Amino acid sequence: MTYYEFHVSRNTRKKYKFDKNLFALNGDFIIADFKQARILTEKINETRRIEGQHNLQVTAGQLNALGLLHEIYHYIIKHYEEKENNGVIARSINYLQQHLGEKELHDVLIEYINEFPPQKVFKGIQSPEEFLEDTTYAKPNREVILEELILLHLENNNPAAKNFDEFYDDEQLSKKVKYIEVIDSVEQFFITEKPVGKELLPLFQFLRKPIYSAPQSLEAQLDFILENWDVYIQDKFHKRILSSKDLIYEDAKLFIQQGGGEKATPPVPNYVLDKDFFQRIRSKIAAGMQLTKEETNFYYAEPERFTQDTDWMPRVVMIAKNAFVWLNQLSKTYQRSITRLDQIPDEELDKLALWNLNSLWLIGLWERSTASQKVKQYTGNPEAAASAYSLYDYVIAEELGGEKAFENLKHRAWMRGIRMASDMVPNHTGIFSKWITESPHYFVQRNDPPYPGYSFHGPNLSDDDRFEIRIEDKYYSKKDAAVVFQRKDNITGKITYIYHGNDGTNMPWNDTAQLNLLNAEVRESLIQTIMHVARKTPIIRFDAAMTLTKKHFQRLWFPQPGTGGAIPSRSDYTMTREEFDTAIPEEFWREVVDRMNAEMPQTLLLAEAFWLMEGFFVRTLGMHRVYNSAFMHMMMKEENSDYRELIKNTLDFNPEILKRYVNFMSNPDEETAVNQFGKGDKYFGVAVMMITLPGLPMFGHGQVEGFAEKYGMEYKRAYYDEYVDTNLVKRHEAEIFPLIQKRWLFSPVTNFELYDFIDDFGNINENVFAFSNQAGSEKTIVIYNNSYSEARGTIRKSVPKLRDSQNVSGRTLSETMGFNNDGNHYYILFNHKTKQEFLFNGSDLYDNGIYIWLQGYDYRLYLNFREILDTSGEYYRLNIFLNNRGVSSIEYALKELNLSGVHKEIEQLINAHNLELIEEFCFTCDPILENKGSSKDYKFDSLPIDIYNNLDALVREINYAFNPPVDANKLLEKITQDYNFVKIFHSSIKNLSAKKSFTTLINTISSVMTVGIEKDYKNGLLVLLVFVKNLLEMYKTSGNDIQEIYDKLLLQRALNNALTNYGYENITDDLRLLEIISSPEYVNNIKNMLDISVPKSSNFKPIAYSFIDQLFDN
Structure with missing residues (x-):
């Protein structure tokens, strides 16, 4: 060979x-x-x-x-x-x-x-x-x-x-x-x-x-x-x-510096390929055909296995608090030392409850690794605590008061309906931890340094004499970021190199030790720890949960050939898919969810997961909720079309995923909400979106108060000297927190619909988010413009949505909201922001949808829908009159419309010309006295013809608006008589004023009766009083008092408009006076003043009593 x-x-x-x-x-x-x-x-x-x-x-x-x-x-x-x-x-x-x-x-x-x-x-x-x-x-x-x-x-x-x-x-x-x-x-x-x-x-x-x-x-x-x-x-x-x-x-990874610059926006999940693949596979199964290996793996890898919520879960709204920083801030606020959880004032919990926040996530609750604090202090932050995610063990930190203090806080919070939430960090522990001490084989490790340049001569970070812990030397000089640390057993002399926790996106977390999930003992220990945490808090957030999915745990730590490179040196430990599946047969998180559902079903499991794993975590792994970081990033950067696409893709594939998102404007790893969104309309528009979209809304620490500082996980205090922005808090209390009470309406996805906003040119405006929802009889429509530019357009048709296993379709607004299109039905919608009501015709809604005009970063949020059947045509007339304008009350606006003729004639009557004529009639011309000694001996003058004609027209309008009609001649006769009495009374006062002995009397009468010697504004009000008194008297019926009639005729508004047109200013108090001096109490007060002030021998008293009885006979 x-x-x-x-x-x-x-x-x-x-x-x-x-x-x-x-x-x-x-x-x-x-x-x-x-x-x-x-x-x-x-x-x-x-x-x-x-x-x-x-x-x-x-x-x-x-x-x-x-x-x-x-x-x-x-x-x-x-x-x-x-x-x-x-x-x-x-x-x-x-x-x-x-x-x-x-x-x-x-x-x-x-x-x-x-x-x-x-x-x-x-x-x-x-x-x-x-x-x-x-x-x-x-x-x-x-x-x-x-x-x-x-x-x-x-x-x-x-x-x-x-x-x-x-x-x-x-x-x-x-x-x-x-x-x-x-x-x-x-x-x-x-x-x-x-x-x-x-x-x-x-x-x-x-x-x-x-x-x-x-x-x-x-x-x-x-x-x-x-x-x-x-x-x-x-x-x-x-x-x-x-x-x-x-x-x-x-x-x-070693030679190219990671991180830096603006964080990238998460990609938009696209389920089309998955969806098509699933449908092809299901068709093959239905036809009895054999699946390929790839199809089998895909089909069984991502089945639909949602976990159903228990009753309280859809209503959860969470706020995060960095425990040490919060205690430090509370100490400043209350001017006393607050260092333990049981010392948190009840007032703070009351405030959270008043804000309708019902879940408190305390960051940094558990006992931290002392080695983490040493590392951070040795590398430049002498005040640093250990990181909240470098843990020693899952026991309440003694520095926070331990278990007893936590149970005290938990009890007081629950008495206010607030559930506690905590972190669980399944990916790693601190480099000095209980498991590093007792079970060092739990961790990903090797017997030699992966790189020859590594050296470990720094300080020993272990608090246990049985072994030593050292991180690589160049961490201290900041020249390198080693992937391992050294553990030396002082008993056996064995040296191992344990990998730091690492998600492959940046540098290793140098105060953490990576757990090895290939070890079944580790997986079981983690599950037991999760159950231990669940006994303390009913809501658990799993940090960096995506790193423990089979796909990513293998990619990071035991990569298949050709998929490595995420973590330096781990390509030395490649495994085939078959080898890895043998070591971890089932997804770890699926096993966790199944065990928790069986043994502790009242625990809400929340996963921090990215990398397009959001849908997988809730749909297949069964988590109750999963982070949706795209909401924050895309809304902040105004990547509106991308976020609309995310919602559309999700609705098209499986809407249940949308219900399980955790939406936030800031989280502990990101910039604060105020630094990303400001404090103005954009912030509140996005906050409304966060509250009204399906899912779980989460507020950051200091978000409501407007704090700008980003608190590091090692912070023990706030470093910025910041004060609560009371105006920001008040606007939250006016616009945001009341909506939380309706989370039962916003959180479901069954009736959720997303709409295209069609501008005046027929194009989709991607900057506008428009959606509706309903639960029971309650309905809502939300429209928000996430752009500086104004937007005008219509919402009518929703985007396609999966409605059952096969049916994907859009619906009209009328279909989703149940609007009747017969033309006689009208709908009253309440705008939460402006506190106004809007009137819409059902037929118009059916044909055209809702037309909206939004300024930059403006929103409309419609609630409290009411349906009206218009049998008389009055709502038809009102709809034309309002022309899409909002009013404080549709019912009031309808009254105004019905009384518009009356009010118009009142304004015609009380104009400058007529008031001058009346005042001249009452206060300039002396009455004609036929027989001295009694007011009845005076001759009554006729009113000026203009006044008479206006009064006649007014009565006709009133008779048109109300039944039964009144006798116009009788009313005109009474008004004429009263104005003559004013003339007589004024003449009497004028004669008395010439006598010094009556000075006190005249002053008293002038202040009480508002009638003076001179022609002035008070005299004008008395003129109005005569008119109002007779108008009210006409419609006084049994069971109705004067105030009810005054309100029924909406006289306050009519008189206000009339006098404003006349040029009077600040007349509100004087109009209230007209109501007051029409009351019996006021009349008795006048008579008492006369008894005290007028001598018995005076001839004025019978004249005054006669005037009062005539003018105030109601």
Whole structure:
């Protein structure tokens, strides 16, 4: 069996002190040692750094790929020689000897051996001559060296391998012997031999194809081989090529800094392929057809297995609080030390209950790893606590008061209807934890450092003398982010390297230790821990839950060949899908959900999951709720069409997923809500969306108060000196928190519909979100414009939605809302924001939908739908009159409309001209006295003709609006009589005012009666009083008091409009006075004042009593 070595030049071996072959080819089984590649590249890079050649750094992935290409070329030549053109290499030797001469060929082969010595020659075991005349597994070494010459030529002409030029530089060879001539001749020889491959190319051209296809990338050359030479290398190299690519990806993670810049928006889930695939599979099953392996795996991997909510779950609205930071803030607010959970004031819990927030998620509840605090303090934050996600054990932190303090808080919260929520971190523990101490085999680990440059000489982070814990040294200098830490057992002396927790997206979490779910004991311990947590809090949030799905746990830690590279060095531990499925037969989270449903069904399980796993977590794994980070990102960035697409895709595939989203505007890992959305209309528009969409709304710490600081998981206090924005809180209390009481209406998805907002030009405005929902008899329509630009348009037709297993369709607004389209039905909708009511005709809604005009970031939220059957046509008239305007009350507006004629005549009566005529009649002209001594002896004047005509028209309008009609002549007679009494009374006061003894009396009467000597505003009000008094008296019926009649006629509004038009200002109080002085109490008060102030001998008292009885006889 032929054995090949990948040779490097003698000088390079000496320079880098290589003492082993880098890669070997041994018959049918090829071994590539990633560890050896890492050690070698570290030697190369260290030497080059010393020489200042920083631009020539190489990676283990590149070196491995180069060696793999070398082996593949050898294999192709071997295959060609043995399977397709037997004895061709031997014939090529003969050809070269004939065309170049035996000596010239001999010199080239010997010089190659000298320049690139095989292991035996390099160690002095054989001379070059002896090696050349020898054989390797019965193959003459002349033929072996000729192959190496061919590959040497290819490698020197591969631009992608330029950083390795010194390994196989053929310059000296070209100068000393006829190397170039040998290459040219042997290439010419193969042109005449049997061609290779589908394109029927000569061997040399065939071997150059990968290089020509991707001259700058070794990885791409391997891709070319994988795609085009698979027929040759399938059994030998397929897996190794995939693993080699994984190693290249790992190197990229090490050399390319991760993170930085704006966070990317999560992609929009597209269920179309899945949905179509499912339908094809179901059709095959129904037809009794056999499924392929791929179809079987797909069908059984993602079945529909939702977990049904218990009664309280759909109404949960959560608020997050960083425990230490909150206690610090409360200490400042209440001016006393608050450091334990049982010291949290009842007032704070009362406030949460008043805000209708019914779930309190305390971040940092559990006992943390002391090593986490040490790491953070050693690396620059002396005030840091341990991270809330680097845990020692799931017991309440003693610093927060321990179990007793927590139970106190939990009890007080529950008395207010607030459920406690907590984190569970199933992916990892702290690097110093109970399990690291007692069960170190629970963790992903290895026996040697994955990279030769790692060193562990820093401080011991363990609090247990039985073992030591150290993170890699360059964490302290911030020069590197190692993937492992060191655990040294002081009893046995065993050293292991345990991987840090890592989701492959950024740097490892250097205060955590990654759990190994391949271990069944670990999975069971995690489930028991979850149940332990559930006994303390009925809501559990699983941190980074997606990392423990089979798909991603394998990708991260035991990748299939070709899928690695997420976490550096884990490509050393590849597993096939079959091997991995044997180790973890069932999804871990499905097992958790099934156990919890059976044993603790009143626990709400909430998964933090990304990477397009949201639907999978609730639909297949059965979680009650799952994070929907797309809501925050897309609404903040106004990627409105993408978020509408997300909702549409979900409704089309399975609407139940939408119900299980957790929607938020901030979470502990993201910027605060105020920094993302501000404090204005955009914030409140998105907040309304969050509350009114199906799912679970979640508020961040400080969101309601308007705090801008993002609290790190290691914070023990707030570093910003921030104050509560009371205006922001008040607006929450007015617009947001009342809606939470209706979560039973907003959270279901059965009747949820999303609508296209069609603008005036017939186009869909993607910036506007319009949706409706209903539960029982309650209905709602929500429209929000998530854009600075105004929007005008109509909602009429909903987007397609899956309504049963097969039916996907849209519906009209009238269908979904149950609007009657016969033309006689009207609908009153209450706008939550403006507190106005709107009137819509059922037929218009059916034909045209609802037309909306929204300013930038404005919203409409309709509630309290009422249906009216219009039998008289009054709502028809009102609808025309309002013309889509909102009013405080449709009922009031209808009254106004019905009284519009009356009010118009009142305004005509109380105009400037008429008031001047009346005031002149009452206060300027003296009455005609026929017999002195009694008011009855006065002669009554007739009213001015304009006044009389206006009063007559007013009475006619009143008789048109109300039944039974009144006697117009009688009313006019009474008004005329009263105005004459005002004239007489005013004349009497005027005569008395000339006498000094009556000064006190006159002042008293003027203040009480509002009648003065001068012609002024008070006199004008008395004129109005006469009119109002007689108008009310006309309609006074048994059982109705004056106030009821006043309200029924809407006189307040009519008089207000009339006097405003006349030019009076601030008349509200005076109009109230008109109501007051119409009351019996006021009349008695006047008479009492007269009894006290007027002498018994005075002739004024009978005149005054007569006036009062006449004017206030009601």
